[in-house]
Amino acid sequence: MKKDKQPVITSYRLEDLLVVPGLMIDVHYKTAGDDHHHPHVDLTQAHRHEFYTLAVTGHQRSLHMVDFRQVEMPPESIFLLSPWQIHLPQDIILVSDLFLISFTSEFLPPGAPALPVCMEKAITPDPEGYKEIWYLCQRLLQEFNHRKALQEPVLQHYLALLLTLFTRYLPENASSKQLQPELLTRYRELMEVHLLSWSSCGDYARALHVTTDHLNEVVKQETGQTASALLAARRILEAKRMLLHSTHGIKEIAWYLQFNEVTYFNRFFKQHTGQTPLAFRISSREKYNYNPE
Template sequence: MPTRPRTIPALQMSNYGTGSLREQGVVVMPLELSMSREPQRLIPHFHDFFQVFLIQGPARLMHDFREHQVSGITLFFLAPGQVHTIYPRAESMHGTVASFTQAFFDHQAPPPSMLFELPFFSAAGAAKPWFTVRAREAARLISLFGDLQREYDAGKRGVLEVLRATLRILFVEAARLDAVRTPGEEPTRAALLTRQFHLAVEHHFREWQALTPYAKQLGVTVNHLNDVIHAETGHSAGELIRLRRLLDAKRLLLHSDMSVSEIGYETGFHDPSYFSRFFRRETGSSPADFRHEIREKYH
């Protein structure tokens, strides 16, 4: 009997196409080829780069412990560190996957990166990173993914700039579709503050557990920050920080061999017993039980 892997792998970009493009931080390839060449991508894994998928056909998606059945044409977005996989539900499933680093995408663009302003790459729980594309919307997106694949495979002069530009167009088109699904007026000041708070949490959740440093960075009072976040999300600001720390702990329990105590320290808890109480209070399971159950489920 084969040995069951102890950890969820951190996978690198696929070795496909021109090596010089991969070295620059970008790979575009057929999704079905990626899965047939590297079957480890069919089990939960993570990586340190971004991805966007065009999935055509039925599949089951797992993204940071959320699962969803999809069919037809689906866009799926992944940010670094997010544990995920795609399970084909039919041999006919196919598509395209574009993998790229932030350094490639931003190139010489000044901060802040456009990537973190997109709804698809938001902090955990802030957005659903997949949506079904309606038939009347599909042609444009399929064409853009086709342009990415043809440009990557041809590798002609200026290919890097064309790939960057096409990715940006793709994300603008996807953001338009997302806006249609969640119609509304221009973002309010409260919505903008909420987005800024999510980004600040993403950068500082391991070191800042209290609201004071977030409020100071965002230029508001603690009470105002908490009131706005609760009105916009239905959660208190402190609860969103706890949820982000909890997701961090879940990821480490799934894909690392660190002990429970080490994971507690890594996620900003100074007392391992308090980390265990926190985890049980939030999930109903101990960290050790969660690790056993989640590895049994996905192996």
């Protein structure tokens, strides 16, 4: 198997953030000026997580850049950051009333609700629903900080209940894995892991132990797109992320995404976006008044 390239944008595993190694969950209530993470982890710069993070604000607002969107979290709101999304907190040092609950998909118990593939904006529950959610965050924190017998299953079930209440307030059309067949879910997961080393649908079909035709049939039935179109869209998404957030040149990004020639990368990108990579980089940085350099 070909070894994946080192990330252009810093990527963190949950193990990198845990103060006490062990459980694949981290529950933290952020207060003014605190920093519960390891010294080598810099969450003030653009980065991505290989895990979920559920953020629940108290009486303060919080502002973030997620991929290509400014996400404002009003007081008493909730936002779920999905694995591999590019995240840049814009006021994390100032915010002092915020729950951050990070966990891997493997930590969730059977029967836990399906989670959104990505959220467009924060949600604000009704007061009674928010009160329940905040209380569960407090219970999670208390259980996390006190090492008692059966701690892991208790945390798992508190988390499952919290996420169930959270999904109650999602828009009805929220994109969710719940309606996806297992093959499509696994295909998406493999793309996240092997995007920089596997460039054809055949690579994924072999890993999934199905034919390319069968993979294509399932993907098209569920998404309306071919498997190759879904893969191309994912490569474009990664290109956009790097063009906005990294300091690498167009040629370096093309090579990183397995385009042998920068001219082919330029054509591929323009075909799918209507812009050249350079034009996208300039316009997106102007739009968000953001330059990582």
